[in-house]
Amino acid sequence: MLTMDQIYSIKKMRNEEGYSLNKIVTETGYDWRTVRKYADHDVLPKEKNSRKRGMMYTKGFEGQTYGEIVDHLLFEDSKEKKKDRRLNKGIHRILKEQYEFKGSYRLVCQYIKDTHNEVKEYKQYERLEHPPGEGQLDFGNYRVSYKGKIKNIKLLVLTFPYSNRAFAVALPRENKECFLSGLKFLFKLAEGVPKALRIDNLAAAVVQSRGRGKEAIFTDDFNQFAAHYRFEPIARNPFSGHEKGSVENKVGYIRYNFFDDIPEFLSYTPFNDWLNQKLEEDSARIHYQENFLISELWEEERTQLLALPETAYPVFKYKEVKTNKYGEIRLDDQSIHIPRIGRNRKVILQVFWDRFRCVDRIGEVIYEGPSSLYRRISGNRLDRSFQNLSSKAKINYPF
Template sequence: MLAMSDIYCIKHLRNNKGLSITKIEKTLGINWRTAKKYADQDHLPKKKNNKKKGMLYEEKWGEIISDWLAEDRNLKRKLRRTKKQLFLGLKELGFKGSYRTVCYFISDWMNTHHDESISGYERLEHPPGEAHVDFGFMEAVHDGELIDIHALVMSFPFSNAAFAVPLPAENQECLLYGLKQLFKQAGGVPESIRIDNLTPAVKKTRTKLEEAQLTDEFLQFQSHYGFDVQICNPRCGHEKGHVENKVGYIRYNFFSTAPIMESFDDLATKLALQLLAVKVGRKQDLP
């Protein structure tokens, strides 16, 4: 059976170009009867309707999880529920299936419900020496109280390496100090750094007509260390998706429960050791 694109090509040559069946046969290199069948008859292949089976397709569970996935589409990516959270939500409602079954269903749902907001993007290339930088919000325990932690994370998509330093805020002083600490952890300065429109670094957001403008202090910092800067387009987190994933990885693996910290330097040392341990397969929560 011919592919749909081939059938439309035959009909186009016959109806729009006025070619004879013999000419279509020679042009496309197909059998004369085949050319005749699809050129002059209203004949289109019927799509097979392979009805899927299983409790997620035949019972209420698939409809429930589909509603949750549709709801999460309206949230920022970092606020959407993970597959594990969706699975646990079903279990609370009495679902008896496995986590793997839920993962398969979610993947199938994603493949058939494309997010139009991310369609049309070209694949991004990340050469060696390119780093992505972003802040991530977390929590820790200090003197018996929960405090906010703003972890500055730097990742290298080409090598999949990541470094992080916890900071008390996301102001300019913390950003520049954090970058210096990240350079020390990485053992050098990246050739280029990709950031989003961070207020401490960008004083004017990119528009369709003009480029984003860096703050004077960040320009001086950039000039001193000699790296290039790439600024993502507004609301285009996928352009630095690697560091977004690393922020989530650090949050859910090392801050799943708020760690106890004596100081920011103490927490920075613990986090650096844990990220180093990941490279040799010894990941664990911060103490």
């Protein structure tokens, strides 16, 4: 399997240099079918399908799987004193006599060992010269007023130095999920993708900074994202702030012109609408060097942008976590209560920029809610008593 750097190189030769498949094979030495696969097809991350198969996961009595029946028996037993709980033999006998189970005693023991060995009890606790079509990107820190209190948010700012047009999106943090989701939103606002994107040494995109004779190394996720949207990522040279002076100036311009009076923040969607309306109105002024309106130069420059792909890039990550004695998980340095999971249980999280899903051992979504960072600023925090009654949080998705 090829690395993301190799895949990006193949796509660049195909889409930018116009190489035929045979010429790419000659240049790289890769198999023709491999080259065709990566040159002409999207390379997207796939969501895992971890649904298990076997007799314990076969539906039997009243549409329940035998595993679910065992889960229920163990759940009921967890409320009893240890000496009053059923042994594995007793559970196997109940399955055979009451549910027509044909499997072996050993199969039942293995299922219990694999899925319930960490559940101890039920009790839970509450708690330069710039060609048209080239972009520059950077984060900035800004203050907003939320329910009478001053809060800090991040703005991901995209500028096009040729026209001085800018777009921005408010985000809770600078991690990979926020960064790539923010880029998707900015490309959608611009109705196109820059041919090249110059960035600072952002931790969400860069593994090794450029300098001392070494080239920058981008993360696999960022390389895959860039290959899908077909732009060329360029890392800024050290001690060369002028290489992205356009976006650094724009970060300050936004602060001094739109945040001089601290704006009111209700949630991300209306705030981003307000901010980009301000930037669109601002484009009706004369360019600082050219005798044209920014909006006029932008109309010229936007024709040089790459088309948005038909399929949007899905941004998420999987991570395994363990509930504590309060039935909580730790996510983004915050504790989040997960209803009806039990304490000291391992669960799989699928984490997006603004929400997460909690997936059980057979791949079913058992809880979905807003991330702690998203709730902290947007106020989408669920009451604990309501959480204990409902297994899902209702969320409005900005993107």
